[in-house]
Amino acid sequence: MKVSNVLVILILILCYSCKTEETPLQKHLREWIGKDIVFTDSLFVFNNADTLYYANIVNSKCKLILYVDSTNCSDCKIKKFLYLTTLYEKSIRDNCPVVIIFNTRDIYGMEMAFERYDIDMPFIIDWNGSFHRTNRIPQEEQLNTFLVYNNKVVIAGDPLGNEKMQKLYKKQLMKIIKDEGN
Numbered sequence: 508m509k510v511s512n513v514l515v516i517l518i519l520i521l522c523y524s525c526k527t528e529e530t531p532l533q534k535h536l537r538e539w540i541g542k543d544i545v546f547t548d549s550l551f552v553f554n555n556a557d558t559l560y561y562a563n564i565v566n567s568k569c570k571l572i573l574y575v576d577s578t579n580c581s582d583c584k585i586k587k588f589l590y591l592t593t594l595y596e597k598s599i600r601d602n603c604p605v606v607i608i609f610n611t612r613d614i615y616g617m618e619m620a621f622e623r624y625d626i627d628m629p630f631i632i633d634w635n636g637s638f639h640r641t642n643r644i645p646q647e648e649q650l651n652t653f654l655v656y657n658n659k660v661v662i663a664g665d666p667l668g669n670e671k672m673q674k675l676y677k678k679q680l681m682k683i684i685k686d687e688g689n
Contacts, residue, residue, distance in 0.1 A: 531647075535645045535647060535650055535663075536650065536663055536664065539645070539650060539653065539660050539663040540660055540661070540662075540663065541659055541660065542642075542659065542660045543658055543659055544572070544642055544653075544655050544658050544659070544660060545638075545641050545642060545658075546564075546565045546638070547633075547637040547638050547641050548637075549633075549634065549635050549637045549638075550608070550631050550632065550633055550637075550638055551614075551631065551632045551634060552629050552630070552631055552632075553614060553617065553618060553629065553630055553631075553632060560629050561631070563604075564604060564606055564631075567603070567604055568656060568657055568683075568687065569602060569603035569604075569654070569655070569656050569680070569683050569684075569687075570603060570604055570605075570606050570654075570655050571603055571604070571605045571606065571652070571653075571654050571655075571676075571680075572606045572607075572608060572652070572653055572654075572655055573605070573606070573607045573608070573651065573652050574608050574610070574633075574638070574639070574644050574651040574652075574653075575607060575608065575609045575610065575651070576610045576639070576644075576648075576651075577609050577610060577611035577613070577617070585620050585621065585624055585626065589624065589626065602680075602683070602684045602687065603654075603680055603683065603684070606631060607630045607631065608630075608631045608632075608633050608638060609630060609631070609632055609633065610633045610636055610638070610639050611632060611633075611634070612634050614632055614634070617630065617632065648665070649664060649665045650663050650664060650665075651665070652664065652665045652666065652667075654676060654679060654680070656683055661679055661683075662675060662676055662679055
């Protein structure tokens with residue numbers, strides 16, 4: 508065998524051996540981008556909200572959704588929601604509302620938690636898990652925050668505590684707002 512043939516074979520072996528496997532998180536992320544988000548009929552809005560609020564959220568072209576499986580520390584998730592709402596300027600929030608959806612049957616407990624933290628914002632309850640099932644929300648908590656535009660996921664991932672994700676969300680939000688203005 509010629510030296511050039513041996514070199515080609517070695518290069519091919521090296522190229523294929525360097526291929527990295529996709530992690531489950533990367534796979535979920537890839538699957539989520541462009542995914543349709545469906546708001547099911549069994550969702551309920553609480554905390555000084557009316558049906559108009561829900562209709563505005565559902566019909567809003569842009570929304571930042573935080574889905575919370577409240578079997579884990581609901582208070583922790585409420586604090587996260589508070590921080591998420593303050594992360595972006597009011598002008599961004601006005602054009603792209605932050606929506607929190609809790610998968611819980613403990614409506615009274617959620618109302619008390621919102622009262623305890625003096626939050627006068629509506630929240631949505633997925634009391635029977637239909638939003639979770641219909642949209643196949645991942646178990647990975649890092650993927651339970653997503654930016655939705657025209658009911659399609661644009662970004663999935665938790666921007667809190669991750670400066671690169673915060674910048675990515677802000678950049679995409681600014682692009683959406685600019686495009687909406689034209």
